[in-house]
Amino acid sequence: MALSKTSTKAEAGRYGVLIVLSIYCLMPFVWLLVAAFDTNAGLFLETPDSVSLNNFYRVFAEEDGLRWLINSLIVCGGATLIVMLLSGFGGYALSRTNAWWKRPFLYSIILIRVIPPPALIVPLYQVMLALNNGMRWLVLQVVPREHMRDVMQIVGFIDGYLGLILLLATMHLPLALWIMKTYFDSVSPEYEEAAVMDGATFGQRLRRVLLPLAMPGLAASGLFAFIACWDDFLVPLTFVSSPELRMLPIGIFSAFLRANEIDYGLLAAIAIVYTAPAIIAFVLARRFLVQTFGGGLKG
Template sequence: MAPHHAHNPSKRRGADLSAYATLSVISIFCAIPFFWVLLASIDGNASLFLQWPRELTIDNYVRIFMQEDGTRWVLNSLFVVGTATLIVMVLAGLGGYALSRTRAWWKRPFLYTILLIRVLPTTALIVPLYKVLLTANNWLGGVLRAIFGNGPAREILKYVGFIDGYLGLILVLATMQLPLALWIMKTFFDTVPRDYEEAALMDGATMLQRIRRVLIPLALPGLGAAGLFAFISAWGDFLLPLILLSSPDLQTLPLGLFRAFLRVNTIDYGFLAALAFVYLLPAVIAFGFARRFLVQTFSGGVKG
C-alpha cells in the first residue's frame, strides 16, 4: 500500500506519475485486442493485423445478418442463454430464500456442498454428463417416436432433446450457474429482516402471497446480480454448446464464430471481427450493469 499523502509534495507527484505510467501500460495491455476487433469489423480490407481502416464500411455487419446465418445464431444464443438465466433466477430466488430461512440440520452441509460443486471443473464433468444426456435423449426419442412417429419426433426433439436440442443445453447451462446464484441469493436474503414477512404473516398471507408481494420486490437487487452473473457466464461458455449441439439450426454465437473461423481457405477477418463484436457486445453491456455487484459478490465469498 502506498501512502495517500506523503509529506513531500514533489515526491508525491513523482509517485503519482509512476502510478499513471504503470497503470497506462497495464491498461494498454488490456485494451489493445479490443481495438483490433473494433477496427477490423469496420474495415473493408481487414486483415489479421491491427491497422487503421482505409475505407470505413458496415458491410461486414450487413453480411452477418443478410448473407450468413448470423440472425439465427444471435436468436439461438439469446433464447438459450436467456431461458437459462430466467431458470437460474427463479430457482436461485426460491432456493436462496429457503437456504437463508431454514434452521434444519442440513443447512450447513448443503452450503458446503454448494461451495464444493463450484470448484468442480465442467471440463472434467463433461464426459459422464454427455453419457447421461445421451441415455436420457435415446430414451426420450424412443418414447416420442412411439407416440408421434419418426418425422414429428425429430422435430420435437429439436426443442426438448437433451443432445442436440434446446432443452438439454438450457438445463445444463442453468445448472452450472446455480451454485453461485444460490449463494448470492442466500447471502442476500440473510440481510433482509424477517420482520417484513412476519408482518405479512400476521395479515394471513400464504407462502405464495408472501413470495409475490413481499419477497420478490425486496429481492430484486439480489436477483439482478444473480441473473447478470449467470447471463455473462452462460453467454461466454463454449464447451457446452460445442459438445451438446451439432445441427446448423441450433448453432449459437460461440459455435458460429468458431466454425466460421475454421473455414481456413476463405478466412474473412472483417466478417469474423464483426461477428466477434456482435457476440461481445451483450456480454460487455451486462458486465457494465454487473460491475457494482462485483465487489460484493467476490468479497462475499472471501470474507474470512
C-alpha cells in the same frame, strides 16, 4: 497511494504506470474494431482502404448471425430464468430452514462450484446421451414421426434447447444459490412475519414482500449466470451440432475454422456482435461483483 505526498513526480509515475497498463488492456481491441469495419480486413492490423458496415451486414445476411444471436439469447436467457427461479426459492428455503440437510447441502454446493467443467464433460456427454435417448423414446410415443426431428431440437438433451438450457442453468446454479442464501440471511424475517400477521397468503407474501425484497439479489445472481453462460464455449461445442441450434461462440469458432480462407472482417464483426451483450451485462453486474465475491462467498 493516499499516503504519498502529492508531488508532481509521484503523479507522473501514477499516470505513467496507468497508461502502460491501459495500452496493455486496450491494444488487442484495436485490431478487432478496425477489422470489423474494414471491407478487406486481414489478420494483421492495418489502416483500412475503405470503411463500411458491410461486414456487419454480411453477418446477418450471408451468415446465420441473427439465428446465432437468437439461439444464444434463448439458451442463456432460459438458463438465467431457471437459475433465478430456482436460486430464489432455494436460497430462501436455505436461509430460513434449520433442517439437518442444510449444512451438508451448502458444503456440497461449494464443492460443486470448484469442479472444473472440462472434468465433467465426458461423463456429461454420456449422461446427456442417455437422457436424449430417453426423451426420444418419449417423443416417439406422442409425436408423429415426421415431426420427430423438429421436436427433438426443442426438447432433446443433445442438440436440443432443453438440454443446453438445463445443463447451463445447473452449472451456474451453485453460485446463484449461495448468493441468494446469503442475501436472504441479510433480510430480516420480520417483514414476512408482519405480513403473516396481516393474514397474507403465501402467494401474497411472495408477491408483495419477498419478491421486491429479493430483487437486488436476484438481479445479481441472474446477471452472473447470464455472463457465465454467454461466455461458455465447451457446452455448445460438445452438445450442439445442427446449424439451426448454433450459438454465437460456435458461429465464431466455425468461421475461424473455414480452413482455406478465413474472412477476418466477418469474424471481427461476429465477435463484436457477440461481445456487446457481454459488456452490457458486465457493466450492469459490476456493482454486485464486490458484494458477491467479497461477502457472498465468505458467507
